[in-house]
Amino acid sequence: MWCNAAMGRARTGAGARRSRTTIIDVAREAGVSPATVSRVLTGTKPVSADLERRVRAAVGLLGYRPNPAAQGLLRGATHAVGVIVPDLSNPYFAEVLKGVTNAAEAADFRTLVADTGEKAGAEHGAALELSRWTDGVVLCSPRMSQWELAELARAVPRLVCVNRLGRGSAVPAVLVDFEAGVASICRHLRELGHRRLVYLRGPARAWSERARQRALRAAAGPDLEIVQIPCGSSSADGHRAADAALATRATAAMAFSDYVALGALTRFEELGVSVPGDLSLTGFDDIPVSRLVSPRLTTMAVRKQELGRRAWELFSESGESGALDGGRGVVTVRPELIARGSTASPAGVPAQLPRTAGDL
Amino acid sequence: MWCNAAMGRARTGAGARRSRTTIIDVAREAGVSPATVSRVLTGTKPVSADLERRVRAAVGLLGYRPNPAAQGLLRGATHAVGVIVPDLSNPYFAEVLKGVTNAAEAADFRTLVADTGEKAGAEHGAALELSRWTDGVVLCSPRMSQWELAELARAVPRLVCVNRLGRGSAVPAVLVDFEAGVASICRHLRELGHRRLVYLRGPARAWSERARQRALRAAAGPDLEIVQIPCGSSSADGHRAADAALATRATAAMAFSDYVALGALTRFEELGVSVPGDLSLTGFDDIPVSRLVSPRLTTMAVRKQELGRRAWELFSESGESGALDGGRGVVTVRPELIARGSTASPAGVPAQLPRTAGDL
DNA sequence: CTGTTAGCGCATTCAC
DNA sequence: GTGAATGCGCTAACAG
Numbered sequence: 001m002w003c004n005a006a007m008g009r010a011r012t013g014a015g016a017r018r019s020r021t022t023i024i025d026v027a028r029e030a031g032v033s034p035a036t037v038s039r040v041l042t043g044t045k046p047v048s049a050d051l052e053r054r055v056r057a058a059v060g061l062l063g064y065r066p067n068p069a070a071q072g073l074l075r076g077a078t079h080a081v082g083v084i085v086p087d088l089s090n091p092y093f094a095e096v097l098k099g100v101t102n103a104a105e106a107a108d109f110r111t112l113v114a115d116t117g118e119k120a121g122a123e124h125g126a127a128l129e130l131s132r133w134t135d136g137v138v139l140c141s142p143r144m145s146q147w148e149l150a151e152l153a154r155a156v157p158r159l160v161c162v163n164r165l166g167r168g169s170a171v172p173a174v175l176v177d178f179e180a181g182v183a184s185i186c187r188h189l190r191e192l193g194h195r196r197l198v199y200l201r202g203p204a205r206a207w208s209e210r211a212r213q214r215a216l217r218a219a220a221g222p223d224l225e226i227v228q229i230p231c232g233s234s235s236a237d238g239h240r241a242a243d244a245a246l247a248t249r250a251t252a253a254m255a256f257s258d259y260v261a262l263g264a265l266t267r268f269e270e271l272g273v274s275v276p277g278d279l280s281l282t283g284f285d286d287i288p289v290s291r292l293v294s295p296r297l298t299t300m301a302v303r304k305q306e307l308g309r310r311a312w313e314l315f316s317e318s319g320e321s322g323a324l325d326g327g328r329g330v331v332t333v334r335p336e337l338i339a340r341g342s343t344a345s346p347a348g349v350p351a352q353l354p355r356t357a358g359d360l
Numbered sequence: 361m362w363c364n365a366a367m368g369r370a371r372t373g374a375g376a377r378r379s380r381t382t383i384i385d386v387a388r389e390a391g392v393s394p395a396t397v398s399r400v401l402t403g404t405k406p407v408s409a410d411l412e413r414r415v416r417a418a419v420g421l422l423g424y425r426p427n428p429a430a431q432g433l434l435r436g437a438t439h440a441v442g443v444i445v446p447d448l449s450n451p452y453f454a455e456v457l458k459g460v461t462n463a464a465e466a467a468d469f470r471t472l473v474a475d476t477g478e479k480a481g482a483e484h485g486a487a488l489e490l491s492r493w494t495d496g497v498v499l500c501s502p503r504m505s506q507w508e509l510a511e512l513a514r515a516v517p518r519l520v521c522v523n524r525l526g527r528g529s530a531v532p533a534v535l536v537d538f539e540a541g542v543a544s545i546c547r548h549l550r551e552l553g554h555r556r557l558v559y560l561r562g563p564a565r566a567w568s569e570r571a572r573q574r575a576l577r578a579a580a581g582p583d584l585e586i587v588q589i590p591c592g593s594s595s596a597d598g599h600r601a602a603d604a605a606l607a608t609r610a611t612a613a614m615a616f617s618d619y620v621a622l623g624a625l626t627r628f629e630e631l632g633v634s635v636p637g638d639l640s641l642t643g644f645d646d647i648p649v650s651r652l653v654s655p656r657l658t659t660m661a662v663r664k665q666e667l668g669r670r671a672w673e674l675f676s677e678s679g680e681s682g683a684l685d686g687g688r689g690v691v692t693v694r695p696e697l698i699a700r701g702s703t704a705s706p707a708g709v710p711a712q713l714p715r716t717a718g719d720l
Numbered sequence: 721c722t723g724t725t726a727g728c729g730c731a732t733t734c735a736c
Numbered sequence: 737g738t739g740a741a742t743g744c745g746c747t748a749a750c751a752g
Contacts, residue, residue, distance in 0.1 A: 020517075020745095022744095022746085023745065023747095024745080024746095032722080032723085033724075034723090034745090034746075035723065035724080035725095035746095035747075035748090036722065036723075038747055038748090039721095039722090039747090044747085044748085045721080045722095046721070047721075047722085048721065048722085051721090063515060065489075065492050066492075066747095067492065067744090067745055067746070069428075069429040069430075069432045069433050069438065069746095070429075070433055070728085070744075070745035070746040071745085071746060071747075072429045072728090073427070073429050073430055073433060073727095073728045073729065073745080074727080074728050074745085074747050074748080075728085075746095076728070080493075088448070088457060089451050089454045089455050089458060089648075090454075091449050091454075094448040094449045094450075094451075098448055098475055101473075101474075110472060110490075110493060111472070111473065111474075112470060112471070112472050112473075113457075113461075113471065113473050114471075115457075115461055130470075132425050132426075132428055133428055155423060157380075235648075235652060262649070262652045265652070266651075266652050266654070269654050288449070288595075289622070289649040289652070291626075292625070292626050292649070292653065293652065293654070294626070294629050294653070294654060380729095382730085383729065383730060383731095384729080384730095392738085392739085393738070393739045393740075394729090394731090394739090394740095395731080395732080395738075395739060396737090396739075398731055399731090399737095399738090404731080404732085405732095405737080406737070407737075408738090411737085411738085426729080426730070426731095427728095427729055427730070429728090429730095430728075430729035430731090431729085431730060431731075432730095432744090433729080433743095433744045433745065434729085434730055434731050434732080434744050435731075435744085436744070
């Protein structure tokens with residue numbers, strides 16, 4: 001009887017390594033070579049039924065599962081994908097992450113997450129760090145500069161963006177069609193009879209804010225006046241901006257996001273302003289709580305898990321041999337208008353307005 | 361001039377490995393041995409100032425960062441921690457995760473996440489899988505059986521629970537003091553003058569639900585009658601249970617969680633039941649939106665990031681050499697009552713009731 | 721079909 | 737102080 005396999009590996013002092021069972025232990029137990037164990041587990045080469053049974057028995061007995069670090073080292077790929085999010089507590093990003101995770105899991109990939117805490121300055125470093133552990137990185141709504149993004153694309157083997165378009169689409173991206181979404185909201189409000197709209201702006205640096213601006217320029221016209229006030233992306237921002245929104249004497253307010261709308265809604269309630277009686281209000285994203293407030297929020301539903309799933313698909317494709325700088329894809333996901341209780345016709349306008357022909 | 365380092369490593373066919381720069385490339389660039397590069401980077405042994413400069417220059421030039429998989433293989437530790445959550449879209453778990461991540465990051469540990477999609481059956485497998493990649497796992501509100509948990513504790517080198525107590529506290533755990541929390545709510549409602557309370561039960565299998573039951577038994581008495589109705593843990597569950605809660609003719613409803621309370625609140629609004637006029641309502645957890653609904657929800661604030669941070673601390677301690685089965689810790693975090701607008705004295709009771717001496 | 725050999729990238733012994 | 741050699745756990749290329 002020989003010494004226990006773990007003995008030879010024992011280390012003294014701190015950090016004493018826990019002796020996990022290795023492929024060699026299994027091979028010894030089954031009375032075969034390590035290579036045979038590997039073949040059974042990976043299924044790369046045929047193995048006789050007898051040996052296969054013995055190996056599987058030994059694996060079950062010892063509870064062996066291969067060390068992915070060693071596998072990765074050998075294969076030069078980790079079978080893991082990194083995801084960078086600005087804030088995990090935001091259900092929007094949590095859902096996107098979920099979409100990536102589920103899709104990746106189906107392809108037997110692990111997911112690593114980094115939360116940058118809304119700090120744009122932390123994104124570049126986090127992505128670089130995560131890329132050491134993974135085969136590539138998915139960036140959610142990155143706020144970094146185009147320059148940093150371009151540099152990152154060079155340093156990270158596989159890079160995909162969500163809600164951000166790299167210059168010259170050098171980086172595969174999955175985008176929400178914000179322009180169509182904003183246009184939908186504008187049309188909805190105009191059909192209700194609104195003629196003066198106040199927009200609560202998001203962060204100026206955000207790519208999605210710039211997309212909204214394009215849509216607003218297109219939607220503004222003689223029958224829809226659009227005024228803008230600076231705001232932000234949090235509910236606290238919305239709460240703060242609510243008074244200014246009221247001061248514009250618009251009959252409808254369009255918030256950058258559901259969060260902003262929720263914050264504004266709270267302020268309106270404090271002020272005794274009735275929504276939608278005195279003022280209609282819209283959000284964007286359709287986060288779960290938008291259905292739980294009163295009135296329920298009219299918003300654009302974004303299929304967030306689909307964003308994640310699409311990001312995974314782009315990531316996955318970008319690994320294919322042929323795709324070397326070839327098919328840099330950009331995928332667009334259209335949001336959908338969910339008209340709920342926070343929008344109605346302004347005072348003095350009949351509830352149902354005849355649709356204008358050639359409407360948007 | 362010798363051939364490029366990458367040439368020798370080129371693979372043909374699919375999965376062609378991307379040639380990341382290795383320590384050997386750096387060593388060659390700096391004109392030193394790989395060992396010297398390693399010494400500079402890890403700082404384990406002194407290196408002459410001149411060589412150190414050359415190494416750092418080469419590292420910067422090549423953008424070299426060591427491969428963690430290789431490091432982990434050698435050290436027998438990955439410097440990564442796994443976190444299993446039932447549902448990432450739930451801000452509660454997202455916050456806990458954030459707490460772990462932030463604390464781990466400070467110790468130079470990566471975080472890997474698995475979302476089990478609320479499926480109790482998936483937890484065990486997910487934890488096992490994650491433990492291959494990490495030095496251990498943090499389990500958030502696991503629903504698995506005690507038996508599975510005990511088995512997991514044997515299979516995973518370092519295991520920590522959040523909101524779950526292993527049998528005989530075989531597993532280090534950080535817990536919310538639900539009993540104190542429920543007691544606080546009961547006292548609050550009793551002081552307001554409520555004498556009949558309906559509790560919307562959480563999932564029967566949940567450890568935290570059993571803790572609440574203990575507290576309810578202690579709080580019930582001649583001056584506080586407590587009736588219970590089955591409900592669940594989601595806002596949809598709360599919405600569904602609202603009618604039954606009303607039917608009990610209680611003057612106050614205590615929900616398992618904020619989510620449940622929010623769902624019930626929505627239903628009450630639909631029914632024209634005034635909160636807190638007709639019925640007081642309380643939640644638990646203090647998720648962000650509880651401040652955004654109307655009326656704002658009275659609830660118990662749980663410091664979720666602290667839960668995560670404490671979990672990390674336990675995880676960290678459990679790695680220390682001396683702690684082998686020694687200091688299995690259990691940490692308790694007390695929630696705090698946040699009295700907001702959803703609770704008031706019942707109809708017919710003066711708003712301010714004299715405090716009963718010896719109150720709870 | 722199966723076992724033996726080599727090496728993925730790195731840190732850590734040993735020699736010098 | 738520094739460089740050469742060793743091996744972490746695993747699989748792909750060889751030999752048998």
